[in-house]
Amino acid sequence: MKLIFVSDLRENQPVDSVFMCAAKNQGVTKSGSGYLTLKLLDRSGEIEGRVWDRANDLARGFEKSDYVRVRGQATLYQGRLQIRVHDVARVNDTEVAAEDFLPKSPHDPEAMAAELTAILRGMKNPHLLALVEAFFTDDDFMDLFKRAPAGKSIHHAYLGGLLEHTLSLLKLILKVVENYRGIDVDLLLVGGFLHDMGKIYEFSYDRAVEYTDGGQLLGHLVMEVEKVSEKIRSIPDFPAELAMLVKHMLVSHHGSYEFGSPKLPQTVEAMILHYLDDLDGKIQSIQFLMGKEPGSRWTSFHRAYGRSFFRGDGGEKKD
Amino acid sequence: MKLIFVSDLRENQPVDSVFMCAAKNQGVTKSGSGYLTLKLLDRSGEIEGRVWDRANDLARGFEKSDYVRVRGQATLYQGRLQIRVHDVARVNDTEVAAEDFLPKSPHDPEAMAAELTAILRGMKNPHLLALVEAFFTDDDFMDLFKRAPAGKSIHHAYLGGLLEHTLSLLKLILKVVENYRGIDVDLLLVGGFLHDMGKIYEFSYDRAVEYTDGGQLLGHLVMEVEKVSEKIRSIPDFPAELAMLVKHMLVSHHGSYEFGSPKLPQTVEAMILHYLDDLDGKIQSIQFLMGKEPGSRWTSFHRAYGRSFFRGDGGEKKD
Amino acid sequence: MKLIFVSDLRENQPVDSVFMCAAKNQGVTKSGSGYLTLKLLDRSGEIEGRVWDRANDLARGFEKSDYVRVRGQATLYQGRLQIRVHDVARVNDTEVAAEDFLPKSPHDPEAMAAELTAILRGMKNPHLLALVEAFFTDDDFMDLFKRAPAGKSIHHAYLGGLLEHTLSLLKLILKVVENYRGIDVDLLLVGGFLHDMGKIYEFSYDRAVEYTDGGQLLGHLVMEVEKVSEKIRSIPDFPAELAMLVKHMLVSHHGSYEFGSPKLPQTVEAMILHYLDDLDGKIQSIQFLMGKEPGSRWTSFHRAYGRSFFRGDGGEKKD
Amino acid sequence: MKLIFVSDLRENQPVDSVFMCAAKNQGVTKSGSGYLTLKLLDRSGEIEGRVWDRANDLARGFEKSDYVRVRGQATLYQGRLQIRVHDVARVNDTEVAAEDFLPKSPHDPEAMAAELTAILRGMKNPHLLALVEAFFTDDDFMDLFKRAPAGKSIHHAYLGGLLEHTLSLLKLILKVVENYRGIDVDLLLVGGFLHDMGKIYEFSYDRAVEYTDGGQLLGHLVMEVEKVSEKIRSIPDFPAELAMLVKHMLVSHHGSYEFGSPKLPQTVEAMILHYLDDLDGKIQSIQFLMGKEPGSRWTSFHRAYGRSFFRGDGGEKKD
Amino acid sequence: MKLIFVSDLRENQPVDSVFMCAAKNQGVTKSGSGYLTLKLLDRSGEIEGRVWDRANDLARGFEKSDYVRVRGQATLYQGRLQIRVHDVARVNDTEVAAEDFLPKSPHDPEAMAAELTAILRGMKNPHLLALVEAFFTDDDFMDLFKRAPAGKSIHHAYLGGLLEHTLSLLKLILKVVENYRGIDVDLLLVGGFLHDMGKIYEFSYDRAVEYTDGGQLLGHLVMEVEKVSEKIRSIPDFPAELAMLVKHMLVSHHGSYEFGSPKLPQTVEAMILHYLDDLDGKIQSIQFLMGKEPGSRWTSFHRAYGRSFFRGDGGEKKD
Amino acid sequence: MKLIFVSDLRENQPVDSVFMCAAKNQGVTKSGSGYLTLKLLDRSGEIEGRVWDRANDLARGFEKSDYVRVRGQATLYQGRLQIRVHDVARVNDTEVAAEDFLPKSPHDPEAMAAELTAILRGMKNPHLLALVEAFFTDDDFMDLFKRAPAGKSIHHAYLGGLLEHTLSLLKLILKVVENYRGIDVDLLLVGGFLHDMGKIYEFSYDRAVEYTDGGQLLGHLVMEVEKVSEKIRSIPDFPAELAMLVKHMLVSHHGSYEFGSPKLPQTVEAMILHYLDDLDGKIQSIQFLMGKEPGSRWTSFHRAYGRSFFRGDGGEKKD
Numbered sequence A, B, C, D, E, F: 001m002k003l004i005f006v007s008d009l010r011e012n013q014p015v016d017s018v019f020m021c022a023a024k025n026q027g028v029t030k031s032g033s034g035y036l037t038l039k040l041l042d043r044s045g046e047i048e049g050r051v052w053d054r055a056n057d058l059a060r061g062f063e064k065s066d067y068v069r070v071r072g073q074a075t076l077y078q079g080r081l082q083i084r085v086h087d088v089a090r091v092n093d094t095e096v097a098a099e100d101f102l103p104k105s106p107h108d109p110e111a112m113a114a115e116l117t118a119i120l121r122g123m124k125n126p127h128l129l130a131l132v133e134a135f136f137t138d139d140d141f142m143d144l145f146k147r148a149p150a151g152k153s154i155h156h157a158y159l160g161g162l163l164e165h166t167l168s169l170l171k172l173i174l175k176v177v178e179n180y181r182g183i184d185v186d187l188l189l190v191g192g193f194l195h196d197m198g199k200i201y202e203f204s205y206d207r208a209v210e211y212t213d214g215g216q217l218l219g220h221l222v223m224e225v226e227k228v229s230e231k232i233r234s235i236p237d238f239p240a241e242l243a244m245l246v247k248h249m250l251v252s253h254h255g256s257y258e259f260g261s262p263k264l265p266q267t268v269e270a271m272i273l274h275y276l277d278d279l280d281g282k283i284q285s286i287q288f289l290m291g292k293e294p295g296s297r298w299t300s301f302h303r304a305y306g307r308s309f310f311r312g313d314g315g316e317k318k319d
Helices: A055-059 A109-121 A126-136 A139-147 A161-177 A185-194 A213-217 A219-233 A240-252 A268-291 B055-059 B109-121 B126-136 B139-147 B161-179 B185-194 B213-217 B219-233 B240-252 B268-291 C055-059 C109-121 C126-136 C139-147 C161-177 C185-194 C213-217 C219-233 C240-252 C268-291 D055-059 D109-121 D126-136 D139-147 D161-177 D185-194 D213-217 D219-233 D240-252 D268-291 E055-059 E109-121 E126-136 E139-147 E161-179 E185-194 E213-217 E219-233 E240-252 E268-291 F055-059 F109-121 F126-136 F139-147 F161-177 F185-194 F213-217 F219-233 F240-252 F268-291
Strands: A014-028 A034-042 A045-051 A067-077 A080-091 B014-028 B034-042 B045-051 B067-077 B080-091 C014-028 C034-042 C045-051 C067-077 C080-091 D014-028 D034-042 D045-051 D067-077 D080-090 E014-028 E034-042 E045-051 E067-077 E080-091 F014-028 F034-042 F045-051 F067-077 F080-091
Touching: A014 A045, A014 A055, A014 A080, A034 A055, A034 A067, A034 A080, A045 A055, A045 A067, A055 A080, A109 A126, A109 A139, A109 A161, A109 A185, A126 A139, A126 A185, A126 A219, A126 A240, A139 A161, A161 A185, A161 A268, A161 B161, A185 A240, A185 A268, A213 A219, A213 D240, A219 A240, A219 D219, A219 D240, A240 A268, A240 D213, A240 D219, A268 B268, B014 B045, B014 B055, B014 B080, B034 B055, B034 B067, B034 B080, B045 B055, B045 B067, B055 B080, B109 B126, B109 B139, B109 B161, B109 B185, B126 B139, B126 B185, B126 B219, B126 B240, B139 B161, B161 B185, B161 B268, B185 B240, B185 B268, B213 B219, B213 C240, B219 B240, B219 C219, B219 C240, B240 B268, B240 C213, B240 C219, C014 C045, C014 C055, C014 C080, C034 C055, C034 C067, C034 C080, C045 C055, C045 C067, C055 C080, C109 C126, C109 C139, C109 C161, C109 C185, C126 C139, C126 C185, C126 C219, C126 C240, C139 C161, C161 C185, C161 C268, C161 E161, C185 C240, C185 C268, C213 C219, C219 C240, C240 C268, C268 E268, D014 D045, D014 D055, D034 D055, D034 D080, D045 D055, D045 D067, D055 D080, D109 D126, D109 D139, D109 D161, D109 D185, D126 D139, D126 D185, D126 D219, D126 D240, D139 D161, D161 D185, D161 D268, D161 F161, D185 D240, D185 D268, D213 D219, D219 D240, D240 D268, D268 F268, E014 E045, E014 E055, E014 E080, E034 E055, E034 E080, E045 E055, E045 E067, E055 E080, E109 E126, E109 E139, E109 E161, E109 E185, E126 E139, E126 E185, E126 E219, E126 E240, E139 E161, E161 E185, E161 E268, E185 E240, E185 E268, E213 E219, E213 F240, E219 E240, E219 F219, E219 F240, E240 E268, E240 F213, E240 F219, F014 F045, F014 F055, F014 F080, F034 F055, F034 F067, F034 F080, F045 F055, F045 F067, F055 F080, F109 F126, F109 F139, F109 F161, F109 F185, F126 F139, F126 F185, F126 F219, F126 F240, F139 F161, F161 F185, F161 F268, F185 F240, F185 F268, F213 F219, F219 F240, F240 F268
Parallel strands: A045 A080, B045 B080, C045 C080, D045 D080, E045 E080, F045 F080
Antiparallel strands: A014 A034, A014 A067, A034 A045, A067 A080, B014 B034, B014 B067, B034 B045, B067 B080, C014 C034, C014 C067, C034 C045, C067 C080, D014 D034, D014 D067, D034 D045, D067 D080, E014 E034, E014 E067, E034 E045, E067 E080, F014 F034, F014 F067, F034 F045, F067 F080
C-alpha cells in the first residue's frame, strides 16, 4: 500500500512505502564494501535511494522494474533529497494500485479512440482511408496507441496522453482548414494522426515512463516512418507520391533542424501540421502551468519557454 | 498611358512609358557634369533610371513622387537592367490609371470592413467594445486601415492587404478558440484587430509602398502602442490591467526578440495570437508562391523560408 | 529591530528578526491542511519561508508587502536554505529602519539631480530644452526619478541608482563628443537623460525592488516612449522629426534585437548612446565585482559576462 | 556532336551544340504569345535557354530529359548569361557521347567494388556479414551503388563518386582503428558502407545529377534506414539491438541537428564515423580546390567553408 | 598618365589608362591557346582584365605589381564589368603619380606621430615608458606605422589610416578615463597604442592594400604579440605580470571569440579598450557613409552593420 | 597520511585527513570576527573548507599551496558539501604521498617520450628536424612536457596526460596520411607535436592542476606561438614561410572562432590536425566515460557533449 508520495517527502522524514524501482545499480566503495543506487518512482516524481548496509543481501530480493517496499529515511545529500534505505524488498503487483505509479488521462481512451476513428473515416481519399484502416485493425498498435503517454515527464505526461493530444490536433485541423482553400485536408489529417505515433515505441510505459534505447538512438520520427512504410506495403496500389508526402509530414513536423527534423516542411500541409502541433502543445502546457499555484499573479518560471506567464487576477472573469 | 511594365522590359529594348518616380537624386561626375539617378516604379516592379545628358534641365521638370513619362532604352549595367533615360517629364495624375502603379486586393474593402466590424461588435467585454468603437468611429483611421498594404514588397502586397490579413486572422481565431477552454476570446480578438495596425503609419502607399522614416526608426509595434494608448485615454474607466494586456499582445506578437518583439508572449492569448498571425501569413505566402509558374513540380526557391515548396502534380486533385 | 540579515543565516540557526514579506501564498497539502509560502527580503538578500503549523491563523495577521517579525529556524530543503516559520506577525513601519530593507546610493540625490539639471539646461536646442523642462517641472516624475534603482538585483542596485547611472552617462557623453565632429550633442544628451527613464515604472521600489506587471509585460523601452510622447504633446510646435529621433534613441539603445531593442540604432547619436550606456554599466559592474573579496587575484565568476576578472596584486598601485 | 561546352560560352557568341534539356517550362507573355524556358546542361555546367519565337511549334519537337540540338546566341539578361534559342530539336541518344554530359570517376567502378567487397567480407560478425551480403547480391542495388554520384554539383561530383568516397572511408576506418582499443570495427565498417547509400535514391543521375522528389522531401538518411530495414527483415535472427546500432549510425552520421541528423552520435562508433566521413570529404574537396588554378598562392574563396586555402609555392615540394 | 578611374568606367567604353597590376594569372583554354587574367587597381576600385589575343607575348612585358598601361574596352561578362585588354605593357614608376593608386590620410603623418608620441611620453609608469620608447626609436617600425592603412578596402582605408585611428583612440581614452576612478590609464594607453599595430604586417600597402600571407594565416593580433614580446625582451627588468597584461589587451581587444579574439577581455582596461576601439571605428565609418550621396534622407545599405543610417535633413543644422 | 578522499565524504562525517590547500582567503563577518575560506584538494576532487573559530590564529600556521591536516566535520551549506574546519595546520611535504594529490598517467613518461622522439626524428625536412631537436635538447621544456597534464579537471586529466595525448595524435597522423596523397607529413607531425605544447605554461601542476594567470589571460595557443618563435630564431636559415605554416597550425587547431582559434584552418594540414586532435580527444573521453559505472546500458549525461552514450550490453563482445 502506498503510504507516502515522493513529492510529499521532507528532510529527515522516516519512509515506509512502495515505489517502482526504475534502476538498480550496484557499486563498490573504495573500502571494498558493496552498495546499491536505486531510482525510485511513483506518479508524483522520482527520488534516488541508497543502500549502504547489507547491500549484497538486499540486492538479491528484487530486480529493476519491480515494485518494492522501501524502509529508510529521507535525507539531503549534496543538496538533493534522497532516501537512505534500510530495507527494500519486492512486493507483488497484485498488492499495488497501478495508478499510484502512472497517472491516466481524465478522458476515457475508448471514447477518444472512437472519436478519432470517426474523424478519419470521414476522409474521401481511398488510399488514405486504407492506410488508417490498416492501423485501426492492428490490435497491437491500437492497444499501445490508446495507452502511450505523449511525453516522459511525469508531471506533464500520463497514460492516454498521446491519444488525447492527437485527437485535439485532429479537431483543431478540421476547424482551421475551414478558413483556407486548396488544402489537402485528408493528407493533413493523416499527418496529424501519425505525426507522434512513433512515441508508442520511443517510450516504455509499463510501470513508469522511460525512453527506450530505440527512442534515444533513433527517435519517434524515424521509428514511425518505418511503421508507416510497413503498413503502406500491405496496401495494394498505394501511390508512391502519396506515400512520400505522408512520410514527409512525419519527418518534418518538428519544423526545424534544431528540433530534430531532418527535413524542413516543404508542402503547405506539412507547414500547417507543424504549426498546429506546436500550438496545441503550447496551449496545453501553458494552461497546465496556469492551473498550478493559482493564488499568485505570475506562474513559476518555465525553463523550456524561458519565461513566466501572467495570470493577472487569476482568470476569474474568463470563459 | 502605360505602354510597358517593368517586368516586361528586356535588354536593349526602347522604352516610352509612364512610371512613378520614387526617388530622384542628382550627382556630379568627376568630370563635372551633372547626372540623375531615378527609381522608377509600377505595379510590376522597380528599375533604376539614369539621365546622363541634359540632366540639370530635365531635373527641373518633375519631382520625386510625380508620375513621369520616360523615354530611353533598357540596358544592362553591372549585371542589372536599368533605363538610360533620354527624356523624362511630369504627367498629370489625371492622365494615369492609379491601378497601374499600385495593385489592389481582389476583395471589396467595404465588405471586408463590414465583416470585421461585425465580428468585433459581437464581443461581450464593454471596455474592449468601447475600444474598437473608438477606432471604428475614427474616420481617418478607418480610411487608412482599409487602404494600407500588409507589406512593402510590390509582388506580395497590395492596397487592402492589411485589412484582408486582419479579417482572415479574426476568423481563424474564432475557429481555433472553439477547441480550447479558458481563453479570453475578446482579448484575443482585439489583439488580432490591432496587432499590425501600426502598418498604416509604417508605410506610405499613396503612389507606391515605401517605408516611412518612422516605420524604419520606430516600427509598427511601437507606433501602434502609442495609437492604442491615445484611444484608451479617451475611454472613461478603461481598466489599467486590461490596457496593459492589450498592449502586451501588440509588443509581443512577433514572438521572439530576433523578429523585433521587445517582449516575449507571456499570456496564453499573446501566445495564440503570435502563432495564428504567423500561420496565416505563411499559408498565404506559400499558396501565392504555389500559384506562380504552375507547370513545374517545385516552386522557385523562397529566400525568407530557405527552401522551395513541392507542388507534385500541381494540386489538380485538391479542393 | 533587525537582528540578523538573510546573508548571515546558517543552517540550523534559530531566527528571530524582521523581514519584508514580498510574497505570501497559501497552499493545501494532500492531507488537507493549509500552509504558507513566503518570500522574505532584506537588503542583503531574500529567502523562502514556510509555515506548516497554524498557517490559516497566522495568515490573518499580515499581508504581502508588510514588514513582519519572523520566528523560526533556518533549514535546508532540497539544497536551498529556507526558514521554517513558527510564528509570523506584522510590525508597524514606524518600528523598522527602512534602510535595512533597501540600500541607497552613497551620493545625495538632490545634488545629483542638480548636476544633471544643469547639464541639460546647457543645451541650445529650444525644443529639447522645453522637453527636459517638462520633465523637470513634473514633481511626480522627479520624485520617482531621484528614488528609482537602475536594476532589480538587491546586490547590484539601490535607491538612487538610476539617477547615478544617468548622470554618469551624461558626463561621459560630454567628454566623448569633444573627440568628434558632426554629433548632435543636444539630441544625444536628451537620449542619455531619458534612455532608462521607464525604469521608474518597470520596477516597484517601495519596500523592495521588484518588477511591476507592466515592467514584465511591456518593459521600460515601451513605457518610456509613451511617457515621452505625453510630454511632447504638451509642447507647442515640437518638430515631428525631432520627436521621432528622440524616441528612436530610446527604442534602439539596447543595441540589438536579442537584448530587447525592437529597432537597431540607425543614427550616429543612437549608436553612440548604445555604446556609452553599455560601457558605463560594464565599468561599474566590473569595478563593483573587483571591490569584493579583495584578497585574491581573480574575482569570482561573473555569470552574465561568462568570465572572471583579473585583479593581479589587487590594484594597489592604481589610481 | 558536342561543339561547345557551357563553361566556354561568351556573351554574344553564336551557339550550335547539343545539350541535355533538364527542364522545359512553357509560359505566356502579357501580350499573349507563348515562350519556353529551358534548363540546358552538359558536364561543364548549366545555362538557361529562352525561346521567344515559334515556341509552341518547337515545344512539340522534344521533351524534358531529351538531348537537344540548340541553335541561338549567348546573351546577358539581368547579369546572367543565357541562350536566346532560335531553334531546338531532339537528337537521338545514339548520336551523343554520354560522357559529354556526365563525368565519371577516374577509377574503375568494378575494381573499386571488388576492393570494397573484400574489405567487408573480412568482417567476423556473422550478422553483419549476412547484411552486407544481402546488399552485394542485390544486383539492382549494386548497379546503382557503382554508378551514383556523391553529390549534385556538376563540378564536384561525378558518376562513381559515391563508391569512391565510400571505399576511401572504409580504408581510412581500418587505419584509424589500429590506434584505439575497444572499437567495434565490424559495426563501424558497416556504418561506413551504408552511411551515404541512400544517395542512390536521393539523386537521379541518368543524364544529369538532380535531386529526386524523395531526396528533397525525405533525404538520404531516412531513405537508407528504410532500405536497411528491408534487408534486415530478410535475414533470420538478426539481433534487434545490432539493427538499432546500425541504423543509429546512419541517422546520426551528419553529427549535429543543424546538418540534418535527427539524433546525435551516441556510441563511440557513431562518433568516429561522423568524424572520418567529414574529414574524408573535407580533404577531397580542399585538394580538389587546390588543384584548380595552380599558379596562385591562394585558392579562390570556398563559400561553404567561408575561406580561401593557402597553397604557398604550389606544393611543388610535396609528395 | 591616369586618364580614367575604375569607378568611372561604363559598359562598352574604350579604355586607355594606367593601372596597378595586382594579379597576373596565365591560363589555357580548352582549345589550347593561352590567356591572361589580370587584377587592375587604382585608388577608386578594382576591375578584372582579360587578355585573349597575344597573351603569351604580352605576358612577357610586365609582372605582377607593375604599373601597366592598358588599352582595351570595358565590357560586361556574366553581369560584372571587365576590361577586354588589347594591349598591356609596363610603365615606369617615375611616370605615375603614386597617389592615383593609393589615397592618403588628409592629416600629416608627422604631425599625428608627434601628437601620439607626446601623449604616450606623458605616462608615469617607467616600464611602459621604456616600452613605447623602444617602438619610437625603431625607425623601421615607425616608418611603417606612419604609412600603414587601418583596413584593406580601398574605399574605407588609406595610407596613414592606422596612425589616424590610433591617435583618435588615445585622445578618446584620455577623455573617458576622467569619468572613472581606479583605471590604470598608462596600461590602457599602451593597449590603445599597440592594439592594431600588427596591421603594419597584416597588410602590404606598397602599391595597393592587400592582405599578406601572414596576415591571413596568423592575423594582426598574433603578429603584434610577437613584436611586443621582442621589444619587452630588450628592456631590463620589465615586470612579467605587466607584460602579460599588455599582451592580454592585444589578444582580447576584438571583444569576443566570433570576432577573432582567442581570449575575452578580463581586466577593466581590456574591456574599456575593446569598447572604445569599436566605438571609434563605428563613428568613423558611419560618418563616412553619411558623407556620401548627401542628398537623400537615408544612406545606402551598410552590409556589415545590416542597416541603412538616417540622415534626415542632411545634418545641415549640426555642428 | 591520507585517511579519506574528498569523493568519499558524506554529510555529517567527521574529517581528519591531509589535503592540499589550493586557496586561502580571509574574511570578516558583519559582527567583526575573522573567518577563513579554504579550497581543499586531493586527487579525487575538491571541497570548500570554512574556519569560523580561531581563524586568525590558525591562519598563521599554513599558507596557500601547503599540504595541511584538517580536522572538522563534513556538512551541507546551501546544498553543497563543505568542511567546517575545527583545526588546520601545515604538514611537511615529506609526510605526504604526492600521488594522493595528483594522479599520473599509467604509461611511463620516458618510454612515451622516446617513442615520440623517434617518430619526429624520422622526418625528412631538415628545418623541421632542427626545430624539434631544439625542443628535445631543451631540458627545462622536456621536463615540463613529460609532466604536464592535458587538462585541468582532476577527473579527466593527470600528470603525463599532455604527452600521452600528443603521442597518440602523432601515431594517428601517421596512419591517416597513408590514405591520402599530397599531404606534407612532416609539417603535420610538427603541428601535432606542438599544438598543445603551451599547456605546460597554461597550467600549474606542482601540487594540483590549476590555470595560471597567463593561461587565463593569453591561453596556450598564444603562449606556444611565442615559444616556437623563440626556438625558430635560434635556427639558422629557417624559412619564413615554413615558420608561418607551423604557427598557423597552432593558432588554428581549435578549428573555429567560438573555440578560441583566432584564425580558421587554411591549409589541408591545418584542417587534418584540427580533425584528428578533436577525434582523439573525443574517443578518449567517451571511452573514459564508458569505463565508469559499467553495469548500466547508458553512461551518465556528459554535459560538454550534451548527451549520454549507449553501452548496450556493456561492450563485452568487443575487441
